[in-house]
Amino acid sequence: MTDTDGLLAAYDEQMRGAPPTPPAGVVHERDGALLRIVGQHRGFVSGPRDLGVDGAELDRLIVRQRDYFAARGEAVEWKTRAHDRPAGIADRLAAAGFVPEERETVMAGVVRELAAEPVLPEGVVLRRVTGDGDMRRVAALETAVWGQDMGFIAEDLIGRVAAAPDEIAVLTAEAGGEVVCAAWLVFREGTRFASLWGGSTLPAWRGRGVYRALVAARAGLATARGVEYLHVDASDDSAPILRRLGFHALTTTTPYVWSPPGQS
Template sequence: MIANCPPEEIDGLICRERDSAAAGGYTLEWKHYGHDAPEDLPERLVAAGFVPADEEEVLVLALDEASLAAFDDAGRHEIKIVRDEGSLADYAEISREIGRRNAEEERLALALQVQAGTDEMSIHIAYADGEPVACGRVYFRDGGTYAELSGGRTKTAHRRQGHFTSLVASRLRESRDRGRTHAFVDALPTSAPILRKLGFQFVTRTRPFVFVSDSHGIDG
């Protein structure tokens, strides 16, 4: 995270981060928030070769009994928390089905975290008749009271069946059980209305800008 970078230094910073990604062969995402300066930062990122993705809404929810009750699905869907590296194949299967081109790169990165035994991330997967159909992650940063929901996705044929909401509920319950007081998420236009209806509050807007090195295709 970078804060208070002087405007005259921002172009150099963008180029250094881009060049590091190109040299390392990895995909780099720069998150631009509505309050970020300078005002023309999005244009500078595009000029440096970053590709803008869909705008998202930053939403937050207080983790009290009333808010969690809105997500109660009475155990209608089967949700499993990933405990071993092998289960990440199910996560990658969902990602590939919806067209994410970096599914294998993402699986390998997540596998490293699972191998490390870190408790800063948890991965939840929803199943229907034994088939992995939806998934999502939740992050627990050290020293904070917030949980961050991320990576929510559902196979096309299984949308509008409640899997998305059940996965949110599962991650919210874990967050509360681990002592977090709030959860936030960067929500796409497809999910933001659902989350707001269930109690999440709007904070600001954000847009990812993605730089892909020559060795990777752009993530869909």
């Protein structure tokens, strides 16, 4: 039986700090226990399970992050988890003008239990891609699936591959030259984890095993690197599939986003 409490403790210890190698132009900063990432499509803020501050001091910490990115004219995401302390941080973020986005489930699985030969529908081929043009095709897929401009994903992936090609693997599932699903695997040296991202599938191709095949393929890559666990922040659509594949729910995560006036 998987020790989910132990997995959550390992996640808290190993997966909440700064990623190893930022892309060019991306900077990691600290404000106390808080990690602040600057230079992405929007700012990002995260911290350990317990920030170590509360009350007026926590309010000041929140306002400092908001005002820092306001001075840059940028939105900022503060990533919360359901088991974080202090317990009232969500209310304090809302009071400072942060708005919650969709809640996701933080899940983890044991790699050796997840790796399998990818099974793809007839006519679908799997590719590992590294070129700038392919990253733009991935972003175009994300834009089509989510109905909003996701072009920043291309720039993010291009920057990651350029900065540390061994820390990311981007996969596409293609049919007739069209990208029908795309996903990437991010390695984190010095930890026991790698993370699954993306996994968006065109509506016409859902329910046909393409998403599951990309999970299996990434688990295989993780196995080859000696990774023990896979982590994913799963949407409500993906979480049931991942549970069936052997992932375990650890907690939930909700991004709280502040945007400058006039930006959505």
